[in-house]
Amino acid sequence: METALELEMPDHVPIMSGMDAIISKVAGRTVREYYSDSEIYTNTTISVWKRLRFDEVFAWWPHVLPEAMGAKLTYPENDYPAIKSPLIKTEEDVDNLTLPDPSSDGRLPLVLEAMKILDRKVGNQVCLCGATYGLYTEMGNLMGFERLLIETLKKSDILRKLAKILLEAKIRFGEAMVDAGCRLIWMSEPMASPPILPVHTYEETVLPAWMQLTKALKKTGAYTLWHPCARTNGEYAIFEQLLHGNADAISFSETTDMKTVKETFTHKKCVAGNLDPVMTSHASTRTIKREVKKIINDAAGGGGFIFTPGCSIPLDTPLRNIEAMIKSARQLGKYP
DSSP states (O other), X not given: OHHHHTTOOOSBOOBOOOOSTHHHHHTTOOHHHHTTOHHHHHHHHHHHHHHHXXXXXXXXXXXXXXXHTTOOEEOOTTSOXXXXXXXXXXXXXXXXXXXXXXXXXXXXXXXXXXXXXXXXXXXXXXXXXXXXXXXXXXXXXXXXXXXXXXXXXXXXXXXXXXXXXXHHHHHHHHHHHHHTTOOEEEEEOGGGSTTTSOHHHIIIIXXXXXXXXXXXXXXXXXXXXXXXXXXXXXXXXXXXHHHTSSOSEEEOOTTSOHHHHHHHHTTTSEEEEEEOHHHHHHSOHHHHHHHHHHHHHHXXXXXXXXXXXXXXXXXXXXXXXHHHHHHHHHXXXXXX
16 A cells, blocks of 8 residues: 555555445444444454455544534444534534544544554554545534535635634544554545536635645655545546645546546556446446456556545445455456
8 A cells, every 4th residue: 555655566456445334234243333332343344354355444433523523423223423413503603612632532532542453453464544524524514515505605704713623623633543553544525526616616715725634644644645526527627636736645436537547647646446336336246347457457557556446335235246346456456
């Protein structure tokens, strides 16, 4: 993983599995159990990693930062946690926010403990990853996405205030993750993708904050990866912004052609992508192998490439399909 992130050629194409909560199902646990305890989380994750042998393991709880800042979550038995209602309704709500302490608030300590356990048990064999939403998407998590878009159009002070607090909260938590063993921080910004925001708004509102957060996290010595998550028509509209951003790697959605990506980003950014996760959930193993082969042929040449799905693997994906994806990438991703 680190060789690819350094734009060099590793022994084989590194594989990021795209497995989030589905790891719990593969291991016979419920999603609620998976996100309830550090030991359960790490034992489950390691058992699936040993079985499938991908090249990263994550320590990440969905919406863990909003929860630590006061948001109330629901924890369904077999689905992802969800925020019950927006925490931020007025500017006064922003003024009343306090910075969470990663060592004590909400489930942040669980994530850090999971990272420490993973580092101790498998950190010398696999890339340990943390994750966070970009600032814009996290603001939507806290105030609701319709309200976020309205406030963006109004260029309101509430967004500037909230962004300042969130930036500091994310830097603190990111630093704590790196101290716990994290080597790569994945940052996803789906609410700022081209199908939602015009490019000029992205440049004015989203990109400066994203680059500021990335700069701070890179100072810790960790690698950083941006995932714009533009699944409707790909990331083409913001290629230039991604190319000149300060992330070490860019992960592309399945609607972006990896051959075009490689031609644009080669020797400049590590690129990751981009098997269609929805297709993977129901396709034949033969189809999965064919699609994996195309992606590797298009993007692996010369190194600086990580194979991964274009987004998270759906919870209803059969294990045989995940096995086919990883086995195919391992077999086809060998360098001469």
